[in-house]
Amino acid sequence: MAGEVMDNRGRGEARSSLPSVHPEGRKYALICLGLSLISALLAWETLAWPLAFLSLCILAFFRDPERVVPRGDALILSPADGTVTQISEVEPPLELRGEEGGLGHEPVTRISIYLSIFDVHINRSPCAGTVGTMSYVPGKFVNAELDKSSEENERQHIIIMRSDGVAVGMTQIAGLVARRIVPFVKPGDIVAAGQRVGLIRFGSRVDLYLPQGTSPQVLMGQRVIAGETVLGRLGETVELEGLQQ
Incomplete structure (x- = not known):
């Protein structure tokens, strides 16, 4: 009708x-x-x-909850619900660099999303592609909001290889209360944009590494939703400006 x-x-x-x-x-x-x-x-x-x-x-x-995933081959979606706490240029973690099928050694934009215990903790794929490298690293359980948690906490690195050969990296990081990272996928799996790829129990953080030449489409302090909020558009370098209110 x-x-x-x-x-x-x-x-x-x-x-x-x-x-x-x-x-x-x-x-x-x-x-x-x-x-x-x-x-x-x-x-x-x-x-x-x-x-x-x-x-x-x-x-x-x-x-x-179910999510409405926006369509667009160039879209890089949020892998987690939470608050954007950091946007910075960093060298990719060693586990995500890779000689082939990785992020390389050049600095890329890292967007860090902090998940409180009140957020949904199901993590989703930021784009469609094939699951490449997955590297689990045991570690500490310091406050996930701190920058050093990216290098010291228990974490799992995941590479998603798009069909055009562009790699998108994400890292699930256990937090102060979190005690286990649970993957839903394995290397070689084909995933859709917004598909569930894992969860982190009880408070955590997820880092997304944008491909080179891609600028963030979110701001510090912004709330994002996994599988729905666009964090970047592949190859787009327009910087956003705004004030947290």
Whole structure:
């Protein structure tokens, strides 16, 4: 019917709905809920209610909402929900350089996104392509907002090779509370832009490395959404200017 409001999948009238919960978090929520029920049966109400509340918090943390991914071969999308805390020119990490199929040794723009415990922690591919190098590095758990967390914390580096041969790099970094990085993909997998590629448990940071000749399309302090917010357009070097308000 002409003029009918459709959802982003063309399935009738658009409406809001609760996001699903990723399976990685369901087991923790069920454990807390089970302990809450046992505590209630034993009349330990001072323990039962906090455990019940904790189970709800876990479900909220592992929520996995659907995203509307913008189309465009030149778009580089945000890999994470959160706040842009750093935009800087840096040499790529050793694990992302690569002799072939890497970012090389020349400085590139790094956009750092900090995820608080209230943000969605499912990470998504910044572009379509093939998963190249994946390098896990064990490390510390210092505050993910600090610049040194890129070199000292537990982290996982991922290269996405576009069909045109351009490499886009991202790094999942565990934070002060985070204790595990969970990948959903492996080298050789073909991914779509905005596809889920992993998660980080309980507070973290994700760094995105733009290809050379590409300027950031976001500002410091800006909130971004994984799979939806455009961080850069390949080959576009127009710098944004603005004030945080």
